[in-house]
Amino acid sequence: MLSDKSEKISSHSRTPKYMQVVNLILEEIDQGKLKIGDRIPSINETSFDFLLSRDTVEKAYNELRDRGIITSVRGKGFYVSSTNMENKIKVLLLFNKLSSYKKYIYYSIVETLGDEARVDLQIHHYNMTLFENLLDRYLGEYHYYVVAPHFFDENSHPTTAYDLIKKIPKEKLLIIDRAVKDHENEFPGVYQDFSRDILEALETGISHLRKYQRLILVFPKGELYPWEIIDGFKRFCYFHNFKNLILDGIDDEPLYPGDSFIVLAETDLASIVKKSREQNLKLGQDIGVISYNETPLKEILAEGITTISTDFVHMGKSIAAQILGKEDKIPLKNPFKLYLRKSI
Structure with a gap:
């Protein structure tokens, strides 16, 4: 699999290295060089061949496994389990409401992801109990969970729902629209600093x-x-x-x-x-x-x-880029500006 492997990974690309590994393996499958049941090199072998850290390769393999493309067999290694290139990334959006502005974000995410993902939407209505019920129902069924962490307690006081958000595996979680207070640098995603x-x-x-x-x-x-x-x-x-x-x-x-x-x-x-x-x-x-x-x-x-x-459209595009691995999964502040017109 893959000749001149180390030359196929670019340090200058905006695509993270782990996603470059994912894309190269998908390319081998698409070209028929890898078939169902074929063994792919171990994490250590790929790490050596690509001159990459073991953590980077493990992240790539986990991504492929989450998509159902490869499977691991204890003591034997990793094997191709699907050659279906239409095996889409599954994304669940957990929004606080579906306002006109949230619709801008939603359509921007869907448009940017295109045919590479299936996007579902659930609304938690600022309610932590409803949010917890949604997690109990859907946790483990999606590759990514995009959460708008706007929550209020029973006395209408703002709250973070931090303990609930932590239930989502970190590698599958992206926050959107607002940061989790006192944990702003802990979760990747795109937020406003109101x-x-x-x-x-x-x-x-x-x-x-x-x-x-x-x-x-x-x-x-x-x-x-x-x-x-x-x-x-x-x-x-x-x-x-x-x-x-x-x-x-x-x-x-x-x-x-x-x-x-x-x-x-x-x-x-x-x-x-x-x-x-x-x-x-x-x-x-x-x-x-x-x-x-x-x-x-x-x-x-x-x-x-x-x-x-x-910029709600930019917010959606940026989240989609993190899902697709085209941008690093880090906390990003979304652009905010004044649009000056005659009313002042």
Whole structure:
């Protein structure tokens, strides 16, 4: 199997070395050089031939075994058990909800994985008991588990569900959308840093915000938004000496010139746009508004609504790349930026 083996592994490729070994063995099978029942070299033999560490080769063999391509026989070695190249990677997404933004992530993952994987989706609704039940039901049936670790306890306080997440084998686990608090560097995946993101995004628009007398964060009570957003907003206002206020919604009170709003809920955004028209207040001059999370509609609403947002499509692509072995499985902070438009 495989001539000039060491030359087939590139140190400059973005594909991790273990996945290069996987791909080379799959190529041998596809070309008919390896057939069902054929023995492949041992981990030590492949490690020597490819000039790779034993751990790297073992990771490659585990990947092939998880896909059902090879099987191990105690005391004898590894054998080809399937030549079905359509044997797909099985991925289970465990999301907290299926919002329009989560749909962007979902479709980006599915599109990037293409025919190489089968993707299933389950929603845990922020509920740790439901999440635990899903793990009990599906653990061991998938090659990868992609978890959005947004959880709240029975008193609506944020919690990490760390002990439950640890049940998933580390080599099969990827987190998405948020890091596990106090364990940010433990789990690979792609996450938002909600506190840091809002602070740094607002700083990029600070020259536009200076014309307003007060910044108001509209953070709805009862909605399961990340509380770190409040922390980042308070830090920005403190560092840059902005008068500020936090509201849980846009009530029946009128808008006041000189205020600039940062809104999370679409309903609050709609209320501000409607009230500004009723009071003849011009967005971007009399009052300002920044909406959380980018959508195509906000680009054209009211001549353009400024947004602060992570890149959901990029998040999905990055997770898919880690699943496919095209990127290293490490914790990655997803890009977040301010999209400046006429509303401030």
